[in-house]
Amino acid sequence: xxxxxxxxxxxxxxxxxxxxxxxxxxxxxxxxxxxxxxxxxxxxxxxxxxxxxxxxxxxxxxxxxxxxxxxxxxxxxxxxxxxxxxxxxxxxxxxxxxxxxxxxxxxxxxxxxxxxxxxxxxxxxxxxxxxxxxxxxxxxxxxxxxxxxxxxxxxxxxxxxxxxxxxxxxxxxxxxxxxxxxxxxxxxxxxx
Numbered sequence: 001x002x003x004x005x006x007x008x009x010x011x012x013x014x015x016x017x018x019x020x021x022x023x024x025x026x027x028x029x030x031x032x033x034x035x036x037x038x039x040x041x042x043x044x045x046x047x048x049x050x051x052x053x054x055x056x057x058x059x060x061x062x063x064x065x066x067x068x069x070x071x072x073x074x075x076x077x078x079x080x081x082x083x084x085x086x087x088x089x090x091x092x093x094x095x096x097x098x099x100x101x102x103x104x105x106x107x108x109x110x111x112x113x114x115x116x117x118x119x120x121x122x123x124x125x126x127x128x129x130x131x132x133x134x135x136x137x138x139x140x141x142x143x144x145x146x147x148x149x150x151x152x153x154x155x156x157x158x159x160x161x162x163x164x165x166x167x168x169x170x171x172x173x174x175x176x177x178x179x180x181x182x183x184x185x186x187x188x189x190x191x192x
Contacts, residue, residue: 019031
């Protein structure tokens with residue numbers, strides 16, 4: 001039975017959405033096509049009408065998730081023009097980012113896996129990280145463009161590192177130390 005173009009597009013979006021959550025929760029290799037399709041409420045055989053392979057799906061999901069991170073960062077910055085870095089730090093270095101890998105930053109959840117891969121997904125992540133560095137370079141302190149870019153790189157590394165380390169430990173107090181300490185280091189005027 002053929003489905004309408006609208007239903008086909010809706011099913012494709014559902015697959016992308018479900019795969020985005022499952023990939024962030026389990027990694028690219030930690031979930032199969034059958035699991036994704038079942039979670040999307042679709043049959044396994046229908047997958048290949050939408051994507052050539054799981055790698056094709058991973059690439060498209062990565063692009064979508066990275067675009068969403070970039071959009072969210074720009075939204076947070078725009079909403080707080082008088083304190084853009086603080087607003088971004090408030091959003092990112094937070095328990096919700098730590099506790100909800102399936103719904104949070106694709107970089108903090110999949111970067112280790114991507115670092116061991118080659119090809120298009122790695123290139124998409126690399127490009128996305130470059131955009132985040134550029135975004136931060138516009139809002140971090142620094143006298144020169146070179147100094148702001150260096151501060152942006154440090155800030156990005158620190159933000160993501162704090163979240164990744166907080167996720168990695170079972171001791172909630174130590175996890176909180178990673179978050180609070182890094183938040184204060186990146187924004188000394190922080191009240192956290």
